[in-house]
Amino acid sequence: MEHSGSTAAAGSLGDPLVELKGVNKHFGELHVLQDIDLTVRRGEVLVVIGPSGSGKSTLCRAINRLETIDDGEILIDGQRLPEEGKGLAQLRADVGMVFQSFNLFAHKTVLENVTLGPVKVRGTKTAAAKEEAMTLLERVGVANQARKMPAQLSGGQQQRVAIARALAMRPKVMLFDEPTSALDPEMINEVLDVMVQLASEGMTMVVVTHEMGFARKAAHRVVFMDAGQIVEEAEPEKFFTDPESERAQDFLSKILTH
Amino acid sequence: MDSVIEALPRFWDGFTTTLFLAVVSGVLSLVFGTILATFRVSPLKSLRIVGATIVEIGRNTPLTLVFIFFVFILPSMGYILPLGRVPAIIALTVYTSAFVCEAVRSGINSVSVGQAEAARAIGLGSTQTLSLVVLPQALRTVVPPLINVLIALTKNTSVAAGFAVVELTATGRGLARDYPADVLWMLLGVAFFYLLITIPAGTLAGYIERKVVFSR
Ligand SMILES: Nc1ncnc2c1ncn2[C@@H]1O[C@H](COP(=O)(O)OP(=O)(O)O)[C@@H](O)[C@H]1O
Ligand SMILES: [Mg+2]
Numbered sequence: 001m002e003h004s005g006s007t008a009a010a011g012s013l014g015d016p017l018v019e020l021k022g023v024n025k026h027f028g029e030l031h032v033l034q035d036i037d038l039t040v041r042r043g044e045v046l047v048v049i050g051p052s053g054s055g056k057s058t059l060c061r062a063i064n065r066l067e068t069i070d071d072g073e074i075l076i077d078g079q080r081l082p083e084e085g086k087g088l089a090q091l092r093a094d095v096g097m098v099f100q101s102f103n104l105f106a107h108k109t110v111l112e113n114v115t116l117g118p119v120k121v122r123g124t125k126t127a128a129a130k131e132e133a134m135t136l137l138e139r140v141g142v143a144n145q146a147r148k149m150p151a152q153l154s155g156g157q158q159q160r161v162a163i164a165r166a167l168a169m170r171p172k173v174m175l176f177d178e179p180t181s182a183l184d185p186e187m188i189n190e191v192l193d194v195m196v197q198l199a200s201e202g203m204t205m206v207v208v209t210h211e212m213g214f215a216r217k218a219a220h221r222v223v224f225m226d227a228g229q230i231v232e233e234a235e236p237e238k239f240f241t242d243p244e245s246e247r248a249q250d251f252l253s254k255i256l257t258h
Numbered sequence: 259m260d261s262v263i264e265a266l267p268r269f270w271d272g273f274t275t276t277l278f279l280a281v282v283s284g285v286l287s288l289v290f291g292t293i294l295a296t297f298r299v300s301p302l303k304s305l306r307i308v309g310a311t312i313v314e315i316g317r318n319t320p321l322t323l324v325f326i327f328f329v330f331i332l333p334s335m336g337y338i339l340p341l342g343r344v345p346a347i348i349a350l351t352v353y354t355s356a357f358v359c360e361a362v363r364s365g366i367n368s369v370s371v372g373q374a375e376a377a378r379a380i381g382l383g384s385t386q387t388l389s390l391v392v393l394p395q396a397l398r399t400v401v402p403p404l405i406n407v408l409i410a411l412t413k414n415t416s417v418a419a420g421f422a423v424v425e426l427t428a429t430g431r432g433l434a435r436d437y438p439a440d441v442l443w444m445l446l447g448v449a450f451f452y453l454l455i456t457i458p459a460g461t462l463a464g465y466i467e468r469k470v471v472f473s474r
Contacts (some may be wrong), residue, residue, distance in 0.1 A: 066375055084301070086383065093381025103376035107395050117380035120390060162376075169380055 156187030272429030291358025316356025
């Protein structure tokens with residue numbers, strides 16, 4: 001099943017992999033996540049879009065518990081997120097995260113950035129971890145930078161290393177929080193290309209982004225958030241051409257006018 | 259001058275005692291101070307409170323008082339310590355750990371939270387996050403202030419002179435009494451031996467600082 005202009009086929013999706021049920025979160029007075037119900041199925045690529053401050057980052061961070069939630073529950077592959085400790089660390093290892101500001105380990109080489117997790121968390125032998133890391137760096141096109149320190153790389157290269165670092169854990173799902181917003185325009189595509197490739201290989205992805213091209217090419221579904229609520233969900237083509245809600249129409253008119 | 263040369267063996271004894279106090283308490287303070295710093299940034303509130311309490315006591319109590327506690331008060335409560343160097347090392351360590359802790363903690367805070375979040379996101383536990391990602395970066399920024407703490411420690415060992423430890427300052431006092439005509443020379447000799455520790459330490463600090471500066 002191929003819908004117009006999109007390479008993503010919703011029919012091939014599997015069982016629920018990430019489930020949020022009645023999730024609420026406050027920052028003091030601010031109700032940042034309001035009764036969020038959301039299911040991401042295995043193999044699905046979900047794009048989260050919405051105005052700044054609407055709670056997109058908090059949503060992402062709640063999924064691997066970088067933020068705690070006040071009530072509701074979050075399940076990864078049927079397992080409830082543990083509160084703390086070893087169980088939580090193991091679960092986080094299954095959830096890859098790519099940050100807006102890359103956050104590569106500044107004191108480690110590109111290669112060490114990618115091998116650290118497999119060696120220290122998964123217990124992979126260093127030699128095997130290096131070999132796999134080189135394969136991943138090859139895949140994201142930065143293998144020739146493996147011995148450099150992160151600060152010596154361009155933003156686009158750093159973000160691709162960050163993707164390789166997350167992939168090295170062989171995650172079940174990858175979270176991307178505005179992965180291209182900190183990049184110079186000429187570097188955005190090199191990162192999006194890697195993400196499109198990943199999507200086409202069947203990776204389950206939650207992507208916070210305003211890149212409509214990516215959403216149209218790779219996403220199965222777009223979720224529109226505003227003021228802590230999920231206001232609208234639709235297939236990308238439908239969402240961008242014919243949004244239902246006034247808030248989504250208003251938001252799209254703003255990002256489309258420039 | 260001749261008297262200084264005559265007194266050299268005594269200077270040397272005082273110097274090695276001072277060096278011993280400084281090195282042993284210095285190493286212990288680095289260890290305990292770093293542990294205290296990890297308490298102070300721990301996710302567990304109880305550990306943070308314990309850390310903060312120890313640090314505030316150490317930082318806000320005059321060193322002489324800390325000595326009095328370990329040399330007189332603790333034994334009077336029945337905890338007998340061997341006299342001399344041991345209570346001195348304990349007092350110096352308790353006091354200096356508080357300053358090491360604060361230096362390390364400010365280093366930890368200088369590492370952006372994104373580094374720790376990225377570490378946790380790949381599944382590192384909180385101890386691994388601290389030891390593999392945060393502390394190695396923190397220690398680089400923390401070397402210069404730490405050396406200052408250790409230089410202060412070297413000078414603080416002189417407080418032990420008042421508590422039956424014949425280190426450099428006590429030696430100087432003795433020499434001044436034994437060679438009343440050469441008091442100035444004897445005191446200059448004492449100062450010289452302190453500088454023999456602190457100046458190399460300062461030079462080392464500058465060297466390490468240049469060596470470990472790296473771009474983030
Ligand atoms: N740690 C925090 N403490 C207090 N308020 C926060 C914190 N993090 C985010 N917020 C607030 O929560 C709201 C949602 O933030 P965020 O999830 O980052 O939105 P988005 O990613 O959609 O821009 C914003 O108003 C933001 O200021
Ligand atoms: Mg955000």
